[in-house]
Amino acid sequence: MSPTMPGGKRRYLLISLAVLVLDQWTKWLVEARIPVHESREIIPGLLHLSHVRNTGVAFGLLPARGDGKVTALLVALVFVALILVAAYFRKLPASERGLLAALALVLGGAVGNLVDRLATGAVVDFLGVYLGNYRWPDFNVADSAISVGLVWMLIDSFRSRPATAESPT
Numbered sequence: 001m002s003p004t005m006p007g008g009k010r011r012y013l014l015i016s017l018a019v020l021v022l023d024q025w026t027k028w029l030v031e032a033r034i035p036v037h038e039s040r041e042i043i044p045g046l047l048h049l050s051h052v053r054n055t056g057v058a059f060g061l062l063p064a065r066g067d068g069k070v071t072a073l074l075v076a077l078v079f080v081a082l083i084l085v086a087a088y089f090r091k092l093p094a095s096e097r098g099l100l101a102a103l104a105l106v107l108g109g110a111v112g113n114l115v116d117r118l119a120t121g122a123v124v125d126f127l128g129v130y131l132g133n134y135r136w137p138d139f140n141v142a143d144s145a146i147s148v149g150l151v152w153m154l155i156d157s158f159r160s161r162p163a164t165a166e167s168p169t
Helices: 007-033 068-091 097-120 141-156
Strands: 039-043 047-054 123-131
Touching: 007 047, 007 068, 007 097, 007 123, 007 141, 068 097, 097 123, 097 141, 123 141
Parallel strands: none
Antiparallel strands: 039 047, 047 123
16 A cells, blocks of 8 residues: 555555455365366356356457467556556545445456466356356456446446536636
8 A cells, every 4th residue: 555545545445455355265265166167056047156267358258268469468458457447546535435445346356357367367257147048157256346346436427526616717
């Protein structure tokens, strides 16, 4: 944590850390207990646990499949996104609690998946949701945090804010 960061924002970085720790712990459990490409039904017709190695971006899009150039591109894109999120986080006033919490979720999730990609070239996905014949692509805690954070940011963008005084031109 930066010594120049106001104390009111530091607590949001704890959200990021909690997401990162929970994400890595759940992935470790899956890797330790479920063989790759195996699935275990938890709630019939709704939820299963699996062990999938995702070399692409979200939901298996743009799979690298061992191509180091694609993996390097994905890592570079994540680093750029992290820099942008961190800059936005730093710029926001501490009074923007909802937006800071949303950014903290995105940050923690992005770092969680980046750790996997740097370590093994793939992200561990393990939660599968389906209804009838419709099956959502498997995902993980980091993906969930990113998704919730982005939706929260979208909802927050519709919130009215007090007008700020502008300097005369």
